[in-house]
Amino acid sequence: MKRLSLLLGALFMSGAAHAIDLGGMLQNLDVNKVLQTGQKLSAATQEMPVNEEIGLGRDLAARILGTVPPHPDPAVQSYVNQVGRWLTLHTERPDLPWHFAVAGTDAVGAFATPGGSVIITAGLLRLMRDENELAGVLAHEISHVVQKHHVVAIMKRARAQLATEVAAEMASQVVAKNPLVTQALLGAGMNLYGSGLDQGDEYAADRAGMVIAARAGYDPLALIYLLTTLDSIGAGEPRTQLMFATHPPTRSRIDALGAVADQLGAYKGSLQNPQRFAQIQESLLK
Amino acid sequence: MKLAVLLLGASLAGPVVAADELPIDRGATIRPAQVLDFPDRSGRLLGTLPPGAPVDIYERQRLWLRIKPPAGQAAPAGWVQLTDLRLGFTAPPPATANAPVPAPAPAPTGGAFSAFSRSVSGLLAGFQSRQSGYASGSNATIGIRGLTSGELNASQPNYQALAEIERYAVMPAQAQMFANAGGLMPQRIMYVTAPPMAVPQPPIGGPR
Numbered sequence: 001m002k003r004l005s006l007l008l009g010a011l012f013m014s015g016a017a018h019a020i021d022l023g024g025m026l027q028n029l030d031v032n033k034v035l036q037t038g039q040k041l042s043a044a045t046q047e048m049p050v051n052e053e054i055g056l057g058r059d060l061a062a063r064i065l066g067t068v069p070p071h072p073d074p075a076v077q078s079y080v081n082q083v084g085r086w087l088t089l090h091t092e093r094p095d096l097p098w099h100f101a102v103a104g105t106d107a108v109g110a111f112a113t114p115g116g117s118v119i120i121t122a123g124l125l126r127l128m129r130d131e132n133e134l135a136g137v138l139a140h141e142i143s144h145v146v147q148k149h150h151v152v153a154i155m156k157r158a159r160a161q162l163a164t165e166v167a168a169e170m171a172s173q174v175v176a177k178n179p180l181v182t183q184a185l186l187g188a189g190m191n192l193y194g195s196g197l198d199q200g201d202e203y204a205a206d207r208a209g210m211v212i213a214a215r216a217g218y219d220p221l222a223l224i225y226l227l228t229t230l231d232s233i234g235a236g237e238p239r240t241q242l243m244f245a246t247h248p249p250t251r252s253r254i255d256a257l258g259a260v261a262d263q264l265g266a267y268k269g270s271l272q273n274p275q276r277f278a279q280i281q282e283s284l285l286k
Numbered sequence: 287m288k289l290a291v292l293l294l295g296a297s298l299a300g301p302v303v304a305a306d307e308l309p310i311d312r313g314a315t316i317r318p319a320q321v322l323d324f325p326d327r328s329g330r331l332l333g334t335l336p337p338g339a340p341v342d343i344y345e346r347q348r349l350w351l352r353i354k355p356p357a358g359q360a361a362p363a364g365w366v367q368l369t370d371l372r373l374g375f376t377a378p379p380p381a382t383a384n385a386p387v388p389a390p391a392p393a394p395t396g397g398a399f400s401a402f403s404r405s406v407s408g409l410l411a412g413f414q415s416r417q418s419g420y421a422s423g424s425n426a427t428i429g430i431r432g433l434t435s436g437e438l439n440a441s442q443p444n445y446q447a448l449a450e451i452e453r454y455a456v457m458p459a460q461a462q463m464f465a466n467a468g469g470l471m472p473q474r475i476m477y478v479t480a481p482p483m484a485v486p487q488p489p490i491g492g493p494r
Contacts, residue, residue, distance in 0.1 A: 058448060059443060061448055061451075062443035062444055062445045062447070062448040063438070063441045063442070063443045063444075064438065064441070065443075065444045065447040065448055065451065066441040066442045066443050066444035066447070067433065067437050067438055067441040068433060069444065069447055070447050070450060070451050074454070077451065077454040078454050078456070081454045081455055081456045082456055082460065082461055082464035083464070085455070085456045085457075085458065085460070085461035086461040086462070086464060086465045086470065089458055089461060089462075090472065094458070097452075097455065098455065099451060099452050099454065099455035100454075100455075101451040101454075105433060106432075107432050107433035109433060121433075127374070129311075131468070190438050190439050190441065191435075191439060193435070193438050194434075194435025194436070194438045194439055195435060203480065204480075207477070207478055207480060208477055210478070211475050211476070211477050211478060214473055214475050215472060215473050215474070215475050216465070216470060216472060217465065217468075217469075217470030217471045217472055217473065218470065221348060221349060224349065224368065225346075225368070225373065228313070228368060228371060228372055228373040228374070229372075229373050229374040231316075231372050232313070232314075232372040232373060232374040233374075237432070238432030239432045239433075240432070241432050241434070242432065242433050242434060242435060245435075251316075254368075254369055255369060256480070258349060258368075258369050260478050260480070261348070261349060263478040263479075264475070264478065266348070267473065267475075268348075269470075270469050270470055270471040271468055271469060271470060272468060272469025273467060273468040273469060276467075276468065
C-alpha cells in the first residue's frame, strides 16, 4: 500500500497538464522512475514553498475578483496599495509581492490570500472614519498572510477532501505542479472564504494587526472603533452576512481587543494627513 | 438619590459640553453604561445610562468617549467606555434588552461630521431607508447586495482583473514616501500575547 501510494503520488506529479486520466497514464508507466520520484517526494518538506504559496494565492485572488470585480477608480486602488505596502514593511514577510485591491461592491468584507494578495470591499471602505481604520483592517488581513493562516487551513482541508493516502501525501508535497491537488487546494480555498478560518486565527490576526498598525505609525485602537461601527449594522443585512458568518462575534472581538489595548500603552499614532483619506472616500461616494 | 447624583454631576465636576459644540459621531449604549467625570476607571460616577440610550459623541480619548444624551433626555453628560457603545448611528438595542427601541435621531447637519458619518447615516446605508427599515422590517435593505459563500464557491477566475490590480502594487520606497507625507512615524513594538480572558469561547449554537 505504501508503495502504491508513492507510485500514484509520483504519477500525479508527472501527470498531464490538464485532464487527469489515471487509466491512460498507468499504461505508460516507468515504474523505476516513479519509485525514485516517490522517494524524493517523501523526503520533501511538509511546508508549501513560497513560490507555490504565491501561485495559489493569485489563483484564489483571481476567483474572488471573479465574484467581486475591482473598483474602477485608479486613485482608490493606488491609495490602498500605499497604505497596505507601508504596513507590510513592518512585518516578518516584507518581501512578498504584496498587492491590495478594492472590490467594487456594497458587501462589507476583506480577504487575504496566501502570498500577499489583500482585497477589501468598497462597502467596508465607506464605513471607515479615517486612514487609521483602513490600516487596522489591512493589518488584520496582512497578519493572516504573515502567519500563513489560510495556507495551513487550505492544506488541512485539501487533505481531508482528497481523503486517500495518496492524495494526502500529495497535498503535503510539492503541490502546484499537480493538477488534481491544485484543484483540491483551490476548492478548499474558496470553501474557506465562504466558511471562515478558525476563530483563534481571527483573534490572532486582530492582535497582530493592532501591533503592525502601531509599528507603522497608526492608531492601534482604530480597529476597535471600526468594529463598533460594524456591530451597529449587525448581521441582519445582506451586505454583512458573509463577514459576520465567517468571523467571531463582533462584541467578543471588541472585548478581546480592549483587553489587548492595555498592553499597547498610550500610543495614539502619528497620522497628520486626514485629507487624503477623506478625498478617497469622497470619490467612493460619487 | 439618583437625582442627587445627577445634580452633583451637573453642578460640580464633569466635562462641559458647550452649547454650540458639534458632535463628531453618535452611538447608542448596548448595556447599562456608567457615565464618569473623567476618562478613566478612577473617574467619579455621574450616573448610568440604560441599554439602548442614544448618545452624541464629542471627543475620543483612547477607549473613552465624551458623550451627551440628546436634548430632552434626563441623563448626565460625561465619559463612557467605548465597549459599552455601538457607534455610527443610533441603533436599536440588542434583542436581549427589554428597553423600547428608540427612534433614530435625525442626521445632523454641519461641518463636524466626516464623510464617514455621511456615508453611514446617508449615502451608503441610506439613512432614510434605515429609518423606515427599523419601523417596517428588513425590506429597506433589499437593494443592498451582499456576497455569499455560494457565489465564492461558484466563481470563475478573472485573471484580467488580477493583472489590472497587480499594476497598482507599489515599491517599498514609494510606500515610505507616502508614510512620510502622512507624518507616519515607525515604532518598535513587540507582538502582544492574548490576555487569559481575551479570547472568549464562541456561544453555543453560534456560527462555527
